[in-house]
Amino acid sequence: MQQVNVSAQPREKTGGKGAISSVLGQGMVPAVVYGGEKKPVPVMVVEKEIAGVLKFGDNALIKLKYGSEEENVIIKVVQRHVVTDRVIHLDFQRIRLTDKLKFKVHVKLVGEPQGVKLQGGVIEHAMREFNILCMPTEIPKEIEVEVAGLNIGDSIRVRDVKSKVEITDDPNHIVVSVIAAKEEVVETPLAAPGAAEPEIVAAKGKKDEEGAAPAAGAKPAAGAKPAAGAKPEEKKGESKK
Known part of the structure; x- marks a missing residue:
């Protein structure tokens, strides 16, 4: 640098x-x-x-x-x-320019994985920076990691990264991987338990009510025809013939 x-x-x-x-x-x-x-x-x-x-x-x-x-x-x-x-x-x-020192550097991913471009996968960038050991005059601005060849299920670990400086992180740590995309499941809402169905009222209810025979001993409404088979009401003072 x-x-x-x-x-x-x-x-x-x-x-x-x-x-x-x-x-x-x-x-x-x-x-x-x-x-x-x-x-x-x-x-x-x-x-x-x-x-x-x-x-x-x-x-x-x-x-x-x-x-x-x-x-x-x-x-x-x-x-x-x-x-x-x-x-x-x-x-x-x-x-001192003659002493190796520890630094942190940014990890830059290069390329588009085949698993993302052609297979519909998703890239997971697990490590965003590396810990390195080098001379102060050798500090890289960033370390590039090529990912274009990755398919679904592939990953790159620290040990796979090519660098001019020493990376001191665990060699087995995963830097980046490509995984299958998760399908989103839309759940159908369930009806509340014990919910009653709405009561259906027949449209003919009113008509039936109007044409119903009056209860025993009750007079029919004014102007209403007596029910079939019912005797007409006798008027007071009218004698039977």
Whole structure:
């Protein structure tokens, strides 16, 4: 990885939100340099400059210049504002270019698996980053994993990955695999237990009610014809002939 030059300035005020806000208000980012046999040194760097460095990734190799000092460092910790995502603090770790160090690098999948393209399978990307061991000058930006030849049921493990640096993860860990797509089963809702069926009312109910014979001893409604076989009501004062 190419080394990037970054200039820093000594930072006198440290600690507290007020000190951090003061530095950020100047368009700078507060930081600290530590590691090795030297004491930690509080510094601040130009915000726009460090934003450009972060585009190289978390493992950017930096030559940091501050005062009369010039040191090889990497960015160990990046603190960001929880709302704005603005960088509000950095930790620079001193390193020696002749020592192998541990880093984390992004895993990039290359190609479209045959099992997805032609067989309707689904790709499962299990490992998103690798732990590696290498010289600081050999840090890759990412490690590519070719997946075009995978069919349904195939997988790639850590031991199968070809890389110029040493991957220290468990060799048996699955990096990526292709599995058969699961069919979605739509369940038919069941009727609630004990639910009663709606009562059906006959349309002729009203007609039957109107044509029904009156109960014994009851007079028929005015204007209504007596039921078949019923004797007409005798009027008072009318004698039988």
